[in-house]
Amino acid sequence: MQFVIIPGSELPIYRQIMRQVTDALSGGRLRPGDKLTSQRELAEQLVVSPLTVKKAYDELEREGLITTERGRGTFVTAAAAATDPRQQKERLRPEVRQLLSRARLSGVTVEALAKLLVEEEQHWNTERDAQS
Amino acid sequence: MNIIDFENIHRAYHRGADVLNGVTISIEAGRVVGLVGKNGAGKTTLLRIAMGMLEAQQGAVRLFGLDPRREPLEVKRRVGFVSEDQILPPFMKVEQILDLHRGLFPTWDESVAQDLIVRFGIPVRTKVKALSKGQARQVALLCAVAHKPELLLLDEPAAGLDPAARREFLETSIQLLNQLGTTILFSSHYMSDVERLADRIVMLHEGRVLIDSELDEIQEHYCLALVPHNGDASRAKLVSLDGCLGVRERSDALHAVFNLEPESTARLLEAELGITDSLCNRIALEDMFVELAGGQQ
Numbered sequence: 493m494q495f496v497i498i499p500g501s502e503l504p505i506y507r508q509i510m511r512q513v514t515d516a517l518s519g520g521r522l523r524p525g526d527k528l529t530s531q532r533e534l535a536e537q538l539v540v541s542p543l544t545v546k547k548a549y550d551e552l553e554r555e556g557l558i559t560t561e562r563g564r565g566t567f568v569t570a571a572a573a574a575t576d577p578r579q580q581k582e583r584l585r586p587e588v589r590q591l592l593s594r595a596r597l598s599g600v601t602v603e604a605l606a607k608l609l610v611e612e613e614q615h616w617n618t619e620r621d622a623q624s
Numbered sequence: 625m626n627i628i629d630f631e632n633i634h635r636a637y638h639r640g641a642d643v644l645n646g647v648t649i650s651i652e653a654g655r656v657v658g659l660v661g662k663n664g665a666g667k668t669t670l671l672r673i674a675m676g677m678l679e680a681q682q683g684a685v686r687l688f689g690l691d692p693r694r695e696p697l698e699v700k701r702r703v704g705f706v707s708e709d710q711i712l713p714p715f716m717k718v719e720q721i722l723d724l725h726r727g728l729f730p731t732w733d734e735s736v737a738q739d740l741i742v743r744f745g746i747p748v749r750t751k752v753k754a755l756s757k758g759q760a761r762q763v764a765l766l767c768a769v770a771h772k773p774e775l776l777l778l779d780e781p782a783a784g785l786d787p788a789a790r791r792e793f794l795e796t797s798i799q800l801l802n803q804l805g806t807t808i809l810f811s812s813h814y815m816s817d818v819e820r821l822a823d824r825i826v827m828l829h830e831g832r833v834l835i836d837s838e839l840d841e842i843q844e845h846y847c848l849a850l851v852p853h854n855g856d857a858s859r860a861k862l863v864s865l866d867g868c869l870g871v872r873e874r875s876d877a878l879h880a881v882f883n884l885e886p887e888s889t890a891r892l893l894e895a896e897l898g899i900t901d902s903l904c905n906r907i908a909l910e911d912m913f914v915e916l917a918g919g920q921q
Contacts, residue, residue, distance in 0.1 A: 499815075499816040499819040499820055500815065500816050500819070500908050500909070500910055501843075501908060502843055502905075502906040502907065502908050503843065504839070504840040504843045504844060505819060505820070506840060507840075507843075507844075532802045535798055535801075535802060536795070536798060536799060536802065539791065539794050539795050539798055539820055540798070540820045540821075541656055541798065541801065541820065541821055541822065541823055542798070542801055542802050543654075543655075543656065543823040544823060544839075547823075547840070
């Protein structure tokens with residue numbers, strides 16, 4: 493799996509790594525049993541401190557999404573497949589908060605925002621149908 | 625045992641203002657600490673005191689428990705040092721410099737040296753004066769790490785390098801960290817380099833430690849509050865609040881940095897000063913630096 497990090501962001505690099513793993517899991521790009529890039533390798537690939545990568549992997553392991561088998565590597569756990577929809581929802585909370593604060597500043601109501609979401613989804617679906 | 629301990633370090637230059645005014649920092653093995661602060665904040669002075677090149681007028685510095693002024697050889701054997709203004713002898717060839725270091729350091733590892741020569745493409749038969757700035761810095765780095773030091777002290781190692789050379793420098797540092805687990809204390813003005821390489825950040829300001837924190841803490845537990853000029857909010861009132869690290873007066877608003885999460889900061893401002901129209905947001909490393917080190921408008 494490929495990772496991209498952006499220094500200078502308000503999201504710490506270890507969180508950026510974690511988020512990409514969880515996004516790949518919910519999107520099905522990572523499946524139980526898949527092997528992750530080793531910590532050292534990922535540190536060199538991304539040019540970030542090995543301690544930062546370790547922190548990301550430790551957190552993911554604590555959440556039960558990955559497991560490290562000594563000498564073999566790091567793998568996606570079986571539990572990672574059965575993601576709780578509630579947890580998925582929680583992951584979106586920070587972005588929703590940001591969106592809400594922007595909406596407030598520009599005087600857009602929550603109702604209008606919800607409508608916008610529905611509109612966008614319809615738009616998305618029509619585009620997908622047109623492609624297939 | 626800590627790899628390095630600065631304890632209450634004071635240092636002033638003759639008749640000048642204090643450069644360091646009671647600095648205490650301890651670094652455990654394996655940590656990578658980014659030392660930041662505006663020009664003149666005392667970063668170089670602190671690193672020179674660690675190397676024993678300068679003496680603290682008050683306080684103590686210990687590397688591996690040793691005093692670098694009393695046991696300079698023992699300390700220097702276990703430390704690698706690169707500085708921005710390091711001067712290599714201009715009329716020596718690179719290979720002569722390498723020979724010199726090989727003789728000085730019993731722990732010199734020729735395979736590390738050869739790896740870096742190939743990696744950097746260092747022309748070993750060239751005289752130092754014919755090297756580019758980037759190449760000279762690479763030779764300095766090579767000499768600093770090939771004896772596999774337990775501690776690397778880097779004073780603005782990337783200053784003056786082009787972005788590609790800077791990245792190469794970072795890549796090498798990270799590979800060395802992977803291979804050797806070296807403890808590093810480095811100063812830098814490039815916040816993106818600090819974010820990539822460091823896991824802890826120390827910010828010096830007016831001769832003191834203003835921030836000493838895990839790097840991630842800055843993004844997760846610090847915030848910038850923009851407080852409009854209307855009402856009776858003032859710099860003095862904001863500075864007096866618990867958790868406030870600094871305030872700048874700007875034309876748009878008062879900019880205050882807090883060691884608190886945005887929500888808690890907004891609540892604090894409302895409870896203590898009755899400010900309800902502040903904008904509190906998380907802050908990137910570079911912005912934090914500017915807010916705390918930057919001048920008043």
